[in-house]
Amino acid sequence: MNYDQYGQAWSTPEELFAMLYQNPELQLDRFLVKFGGETSSDDAKQYNVSVDTLWADFPKLKYTREINVPVDEFHAQQQNNWHMPNEYRDLDIAKWLLAQCKTEHELQRVGQELLLFQERGLFDLLRYLKYMVDTFRKNNITWGLGRGSSVASYALYLIGVHKIDSLYYDLNIDEFLK
Numbered sequence: 001m002n003y004d005q006y007g008q009a010w011s012t013p014e015e016l017f018a019m020l021y022q023n024p025e026l027q028l029d030r031f032l033v034k035f036g037g038e039t040s041s042d043d044a045k046q047y048n049v050s051v052d053t054l055w056a057d058f059p060k061l062k063y064t065r066e067i068n069v070p071v072d073e074f075h076a077q078q079q080n081n082w083h084m085p086n087e088y089r090d091l092d093i094a095k096w097l098l099a100q101c102k103t104e105h106e107l108q109r110v111g112q113e114l115l116l117f118q119e120r121g122l123f124d125l126l127r128y129l130k131y132m133v134d135t136f137r138k139n140n141i142t143w144g145l146g147r148g149s150s151v152a153s154y155a156l157y158l159i160g161v162h163k164i165d166s167l168y169y170d171l172n173i174d175e176f177l178k
Contacts, residue, residue: 027059072121079124088131093123096130100158109167113155116177126155133160152176 002010010032011019020026051058069077094114101107117126136143137160146162152171156162166173 076121079128082124082128084128084131088127088134089124091127091130093126093130094118097126097155097158105167106154109154109173110158113153113173113177116173117155120177126159129156129161130159149176149178 002012013033016026016031016033097110097114098107101110117123135141144162146164150156151162151164152166152173152175153161154166154173156176157165164171
């Protein structure tokens, strides 16, 4: 599997053929295909039109196209497509997080993290995580205790993304937001 600078996973047609050779039952519609040129992309479109026209029971190909925008702009565009209720989209996440703090030490840590999140333009991500956790709780969906460097964030702990108190374990936020 390959990844572009925008985080999209893709495979070449040759890689898909090799995987299909080893596993004939492979579901091709689960993969994005990156073709080498405009004509190759047209070939994928024509294949999908043929599948529709013939009403064939073949999987359609998903293919990538070149993205000609800076990475930051790409992420901003994608965040606009997140399906999130307006009450979360309009939430003052900084105010909400600060209101969850009970001690001066917690306030300082959350303030430090909020500055780092703001520098990176991640407030929408924090809002979305709040929405996701609230949705999980409302629907009795279980998720893990915490994993990887995200447990170094006290803000994510307050939101409920993980259950590891980074202040108690003296975890440095720089481990998460490198």
